[in-house]
Amino acid sequence: MNATTQGLPAQTFQAKALAPAERALSMIGGDLTEKSLRLHLEGLAGVDAVGLEQRAAALGTRSIKTTSKAWALDTIIELIDLTTLEGADTPGKVRSLVAKAVNPDPSDATTPRVAAVCVYGDMVPHAVQALGGAWSRGTDNGINVAAVATAFPSGRSSLAIKIADTSEAVAAGADEIDMVIDRGAFLSGNFGLVFDQIVAVKEACRRADGTYAHLKVILETGELNTYDNVRRASWLAILAGGDFIKTSTGKVAPAATLPVTLLMLEVVRDWHRLTGERIGVKPAGGIRTSKDAIKYLVTVAETVGEEWLTPHLFRFGASSLLNDVLLQRQKLTTGRYSGPDYVTMD
Amino acid sequence: MTRLAVPKTYKLYIGGKFPRSESGRTYEVSTKDGAFLANASLASRKDARDAVVAARAAFPGWSAATGYNRGQVLYRIAELLEGRRDQFVDELVATESLTKSAATSQVDTAIDAWIWYAGWADKYVQVAGNANAVSGPYFNMSTPEPTGVVAIVAPQSGNALLGLASVIAPAILTGNTVVVVASQAAPLAAISLAEVLATSDVPGGVVNILTGSPAEIAPWLAGHADVNAIDLAGAELLHWVDLQVIAADTLKRVLAPVNGAPAPSLERVVAFTETKTVWHTKSLI
Numbered sequence: 001m002n003a004t005t006q007g008l009p010a011q012t013f014q015a016k017a018l019a020p021a022e023r024a025l026s027m028i029g030g031d032l033t034e035k036s037l038r039l040h041l042e043g044l045a046g047v048d049a050v051g052l053e054q055r056a057a058a059l060g061t062r063s064i065k066t067t068s069k070a071w072a073l074d075t076i077i078e079l080i081d082l083t084t085l086e087g088a089d090t091p092g093k094v095r096s097l098v099a100k101a102v103n104p105d106p107s108d109a110t111t112p113r114v115a116a117v118c119v120y121g122d123m124v125p126h127a128v129q130a131l132g133g134a135w136s137r138g139t140d141n142g143i144n145v146a147a148v149a150t151a152f153p154s155g156r157s158s159l160a161i162k163i164a165d166t167s168e169a170v171a172a173g174a175d176e177i178d179m180v181i182d183r184g185a186f187l188s189g190n191f192g193l194v195f196d197q198i199v200a201v202k203e204a205c206r207r208a209d210g211t212y213a214h215l216k217v218i219l220e221t222g223e224l225n226t227y228d229n230v231r232r233a234s235w236l237a238i239l240a241g242g243d244f245i246k247t248s249t250g251k252v253a254p255a256a257t258l259p260v261t262l263l264m265l266e267v268v269r270d271w272h273r274l275t276g277e278r279i280g281v282k283p284a285g286g287i288r289t290s291k292d293a294i295k296y297l298v299t300v301a302e303t304v305g306e307e308w309l310t311p312h313l314f315r316f317g318a319s320s321l322l323n324d325v326l327l328q329r330q331k332l333t334t335g336r337y338s339g340p341d342y343v344t345m346d
Numbered sequence: 347m348t349r350l351a352v353p354k355t356y357k358l359y360i361g362g363k364f365p366r367s368e369s370g371r372t373y374e375v376s377t378k379d380g381a382f383l384a385n386a387s388l389a390s391r392k393d394a395r396d397a398v399v400a401a402r403a404a405f406p407g408w409s410a411a412t413g414y415n416r417g418q419v420l421y422r423i424a425e426l427l428e429g430r431r432d433q434f435v436d437e438l439v440a441t442e443s444l445t446k447s448a449a450t451s452q453v454d455t456a457i458d459a460w461i462w463y464a465g466w467a468d469k470y471v472q473v474a475g476n477a478n479a480v481s482g483p484y485f486n487m488s489t490p491e492p493t494g495v496v497a498i499v500a501p502q503s504g505n506a507l508l509g510l511a512s513v514i515a516p517a518i519l520t521g522n523t524v525v526v527v528a529s530q531a532a533p534l535a536a537i538s539l540a541e542v543l544a545t546s547d548v549p550g551g552v553v554n555i556l557t558g559s560p561a562e563i564a565p566w567l568a569g570h571a572d573v574n575a576i577d578l579a580g581a582e583l584l585h586w587v588d589l590q591v592i593a594a595d596t597l598k599r600v601l602a603p604v605n606g607a608p609a610p611s612l613e614r615v616v617a618f619t620e621t622k623t624v625w626h627t628k629s630l631i
Contacts, residue, residue, distance in 0.1 A: 330571075336595075337395055339402070339572025 018192050019199040024239040027274075034192035041191055041235055047227035047263060056259040059302055060295040069294070073329050074112050076293045077104060080322055081146055081282065081315045083118040085153075085250065091126040094119055098130035100344055101143055105326050107342070108333060114322065115311035116144035116176060120152070121169035128173040138175050138211065146176035146216070150201055153220075153249035155180035159197055166204040169213075176214040177205050178317075180249060181233065183223045191236060198240035216282055217242035221260045222252040230260055234267040244280035250317060255285025258295055265303040272304065281308075284317025290328045293321055356386040356533060358393055358557060359540035361400030362550015368392045373558070375533060378443035386533045389558035391566040394525065397554035398572055401495045401523040404551030409492045409521030416519055417467030419547045424460045426542045431457070433538060434507055441532040442504055456511040459610045463515035466615055470520065474616045478623070485626040490619035492521035493599055494574030497567035499527050499560050501580040501607050506532040509607040510539055513579050516614035518552055525554045525573070527564060529580065533557035560584060568592040575599035575618050579608055 016034045018024070024032055028040050064072055082101045084093060098117055105111040113134070119127050127145045128135055136142030147169035151157035157165075166177055179201050185193040198217060205213040217237035221230050237245050245264055248255040261283040268279045281300070287293055293316060300308050308314050323343045330338035355372065357364040366372075371388035387393075408416070427434070431453050438449035475489040496517045501509030506529045517524050528536030540555045556563060561584055568576050568589040576593050578586050582603035593600050601617055608614060 336569035336592075337398070337566065337571060339398075339570070342571055 016192055019196045021195070021199045021202075021239065021241050023241060023275075023277075024195070027239060037191050037195060037236075037239075038189075040239075041232040044228075044231055044235060047231055049227050052227060052263055053259045056257075056262045056299065059262070059299045060258060062295075062298045064294050064298070069328075070332050072294050072297055073290060073325050073332070075297060075309055076290065076316065076325050077114060077322065077329075078112045079309070079311055079314055079316050080114040080325075081116045081118040081284070081317050082114045082322060083250070083284070083317055083319045085118070085120060085148060089120060089123055091123070094123045094126045095130040096344075098127055098134075098143075100322070102131070102134045104322060105329065105343070108329070111326070111329065113143055115315055116146045118146040118148065118176075118178065118317060121147045121149050121165055121172070121174070123147075124169050124172040124174045135173075136175060137173075138207075138213075144175040144214075145173060146178055147172075147174035148178045148180075148218075148249075149174075150179040150197075152178070152180050152218075153251040155182050156184070159200060162197065163200055163204045166201050170205055170207060174213055176216060176244075177201070178216045178218055178246060180218045180220060181237065183220055186224070186229070186233060186236075191232075194233075195236060195240045198237060198242060202241040214243045215241065216244035216246045216280070218246045218249055218284075219264075220249055220252055221247050221257075222254045227259070227263055230263055231267060234264050235271075238267070238271055238279055242279070244282050244315070246282040246284055246315075246317065248283075248285040248317075250285030253286075256283035256287055256317075258299060261296060262299050262303060265300060265308075268308075269304045278308070278313055280313040280315065282315040282317055287316055287318050288320050288324060290321075290325045293318075293325065353382070354384050356384055356537040356557065358387050358389055358397075359537065359544070359553070359555040360393065360397045360551075361403070361554065362544060364540070364544070365393075365396075367558070368396065371558075375441065375531075377440050383440055384534060386537070386557045389527075389556035389563055391563065393556055393558075394527075394563050394566050395570070397525040397556060398495060398497075398567070398570055400551040400554055401525050402572055404523045404549055405492075405494060405521075407549055408518070408523055408552045411521070413468035413471060416521065417464050420460065420464035420467060420515065420519055423542060423546045423548065424457050424464060426546050427453075427457050427460065427539075430538070430542060434535060437534040437538060438507060438532075441534055442506065452505060452508050456508040459508065460511045460515050462610050463519050463615070466516075466612065467519045470612065470615050470619075473612065474619065480625075483628045485628060486623065487626070488621050488623045490520065490616060491622050493618045493620055494522065495572060496522045496524045496575045496577060496618050497527075497564075497570070497573045498524050498577040499564050499579060499581040499584070500529055500536065501604070502529050502531065502560065502583065503580075503606070504532075505607040506535040507539065509580065510536055512607045512610065512614075513577055514539075514553060516610075517577065517618050518548075520615060520619050522575075522618050523552045523554075525556065525567060527560045527567070527580075528555055528557045530557070530559055564589055565592060568598070569595065571596050573598060575601075577601045577618070578603050 149166040150162035219233045327338045367387040369390035372385045435449045478486040480486040
């Protein structure tokens with residue numbers, strides 16, 4: 001066949017060798033090329049869209065009450081990446097975000113802390129400084145600093161800039177990097193380019209001491225159009241070395257949806273069955289109420305198991321969700337409905 | 347051939363929509379002599395919560411409208427009430443065992459009260475506000491502003507429509523949004539009023555109407571931290587001192603119960619306003 005993709009002859013396009021990522025080598029085999037990657041991804045079974053949406057809808061009908069609800073609310077807080085990703089972000093706004101992350105509800109000292117604060121790369125030093133002793137420094141204790149990188153949210157820049165963006169954030173202290181994939185390349189079938197970029201960014205996550213900042217790969221499912229694409233992109237991100245797969249930037253509608261998150265969790269479950277390795281999932285954008293967030297907890301527990309409900313393996317990317325959880329928490333504690341006057345404004 | 351009756355199920359009015367109770371409960375509304383009249387929704391605490399959320403969402407828009415604009419909206423409601431007076435008369439005859447002329451008189455009084463309050467919308471600020479004399483080169487002005495979300499226990503004993511008009515109109519004309527617990531025994535006028543409101547120019551969420559037990563719902567509204575004031579007009583048979591105590595926890599304004607439908611008064615308008623005083627320098631020459 002002499003079909004072409006992006007004007008390149010199919011032959012030269014497909015024979016290109018890819019960066020030797022460990023997982024892809026062991027899963028696909030020693031001869032890791034554009035072609036072998038493509039064959040692997042296109043060989044994945046198609047998604048039963050109706051079945052997926054029905055399953056997600058069914059999981060959303062569980063009724064979680066009283067003590068289970070109290071547990072769920074605290075768990076949600078522990079899993080939140082408290083996020084501010086606005087053009088208008090200032091060091092002051094990052095400081096107030098950090099203050100809220102450390103002490104979400106000043107009226108109740110039993111409120112847990114969030115998992116991480118998520119900011120733009122240039123705000124990482126301010127976040128680190130504001131966290132002070134509450135900063136985890138890459139350990140398990142404390143609050144992580146996550147930085148979005150690689151020309152977030154569009155991902156439209158050269159690889160050199162994406163790498164510089166990433167290593168700058170890591171050098172400034174970011175414990176986690178949220179990178180975006182090149183959706184244009186993915187949708188035009190250029191899987192190898194997407195793969196190589198993820199591998200390169202993963203390498204840029206390496207710190208001076210040889211450890212790595214956690215890499216979350218944002219698929220931006222709202223732009224991938226089909227569930228089949230979401231499944232392929234999830235596999236691609238995992239094969240290239242992502243520690244987490246994340247649904248969305250929050251800048252594109254639709255952002256996180258329950259069916260898409262369920263699908264990504266199924267990929268993670270399959271990967272765990274194949275290799276024993278645990279990959280994290282982060283739905284982000286559009287989750288604003290405790291009720292919605294609880295549906296996600298149910299979906300995680302029913303798909304990959306309750307051991308995934310830890311900050312290492314599941315996160316919510318959210319800004320307004322925390323306030324709603326705090327209101328619900330206050331309702332459970334005081335027995336009376338609370339109101340927006342009793343939580344901080346964002 | 348006899349025709350089967352088609353009884354109407356009366357639903358709640360929350361955020362401009364007519365949902366059933368979240369709890370799925372209903373109760374039977376009967377005439378004074380016990381004959382079945384209709385099913386009405388028995389609102390739960392979660393319906394009250396949803397209504398407060400709707401009222402809070404409607405508050406910024408409604409309170410920012412000009413007094414003139416709110417007045418026009420209220421006049422329009424009175425016009426629509428006038429067009430539906432036969433329906434209200436029939437419902438009052440059925441639920442309150444009134445004679446047709448007594449029911450007509452109540453509907454007329456209710457519409458007249460509504461018109462009377464509508465006129466205040468662009469005038470109460472001038473009457474309740476003031477330019478204060480101060481010892482310095484300053485203008486000092488006090489103006490009333492709406493309190494926020496007001497929960498209302500509507501009058502429960504008779505005068506269903508007049509009672510509603512006499513508590514809703516004074517609260518909303520200043521820019522407050524309200525959650526009303528209608529008369530438990532005679533909720534039909536309340537939901538018919540909701541149908542009038544839904545087809546008028548009042549934005550959804552400005553008036554929210556719950557039918558059901560005030561004894562069940564009122565404590566939740568009194569304790570709700572996002573409710574700024576509570577009008578206990580029809581709470582004379584409840585433990586309303588307890589409600590006042592609960593309301594005090596979140597510093598709500600409280601109006602005590604009244605006997606029957608409260609008469610039109612500027613006091614009811616001003617009761618749910620907050621006085622804002624501003625200082626402004628006089629220009630230096």
